[in-house]
Amino acid sequence: MAATIDHIVFDIGKVLIHYDPNIPFSRIIPDEEERKWFFLNVCTHEWNLEQDRGRTWEDAEALLIAEHPEREEQIRAFRKYWHEMVPHAYDGSVAIMEGLIDGGRDVTMLTNFAADTFVDARKLFPFLDKPRGVTVSGEIGLIKPDVAIYERHARDFGLVPEATIFIDDSYPNVEGARAAGWQAVHFKDPETLRKDLAGYGVEV
Structure with missing residues (x-):
């Protein structure tokens, strides 16, 4: 050794x-297939990683809301309900x-x-x-x-x-x-x- x-x-x-984002999102997006799509296409692992690298939540949310305006509430829910993920x-x-x-x-x-x-x-x-x-x-x-x-x-x-x-x-x-x-x-x-x-x- x-x-x-x-x-x-x-x-x-x-x-x-x-750590599990599905905990609050099972309530926010009850449909399993839609929730899976959301994590693969909107609040992705790669998107979240950029906050770990130092990007602000404000910038992160603005970026996604510009791309998916109809998902604004769900996008903001990621930070809002983060405490439930842990x-x-x-x-x-x-x-x-x-x-x-x-x-x-x-x-x-x-x-x-x-x-x-x-x-x-x-x-x-x-x-x-x-x-x-x-x-x-x-x-x-x-x-x-x-x-x-x-x-x-x-x-x-x-x-x-x-x-x-x-x-x-x-x-x-x-x-x-x-x-x-x-x-x-x-x-x-x-x-x-x-x-x-x-x-x-x-x-x-």
């Missing part, structure tokens, strides 16, 4: 907190993170998140304030899996890349971390994460 792990870096969405934390993962912090481990977070919704997330989930710090893509204009965001995080927090392990549910983001010289594990569930970390000598 490579260098001893001195730094543990957590992704947030789908690792520490649940209904709960993954208690098992949070327990692992808090256990590492309580055990004296250096823990930070690196997330693709819009700057303003992250402010909301911190209010909803106070445990997000427990790690030493966080890099939020929307605040710095860089996004995973671009290698630059991992390099920025390592520089800002004084991490040694080969002594850093990153946990993310997205395989491309795991690969991005590895390209930056970090160790990384693909998150599946808390129990698997415990085993994966143990494999790197990180006991929880």
Whole structure:
């Protein structure tokens, strides 16, 4: 195994907190086929990612409303009901993170998140304030899996890349971390994460 792990870096969405836009939109667009079309053609994953990169919601909404004026209310609903998309934390993962912090481990977070919704997330989930710090893509204009965001995080927090392990549910983001010289594990569930970390000598 490579260098001893001195730094543990957590992704947030789908690792520490649940995220699912279908939760409010099942009510807003009850028809499943229409809802699927809406996410594929209007409020797409790629559109949402640009807010994670730093685009304002005002600009994002204006862009789509110009293209789909008849969908204005549904487009605005994406930000308006965002809090419903993050209904709960993954208690098992949070327990692992808090256990590492309580055990004296250096823990930070690196997330693709819009700057303003992250402010909301911190209010909803106070445990997000427990790690030493966080890099939020929307605040710095860089996004995973671009290698630059991992390099920025390592520089800002004084991490040694080969002594850093990153946990993310997205395989491309795991690969991005590895390209930056970090160790990384693909998150599946808390129990698997415990085993994966143990494999790197990180006991929880």
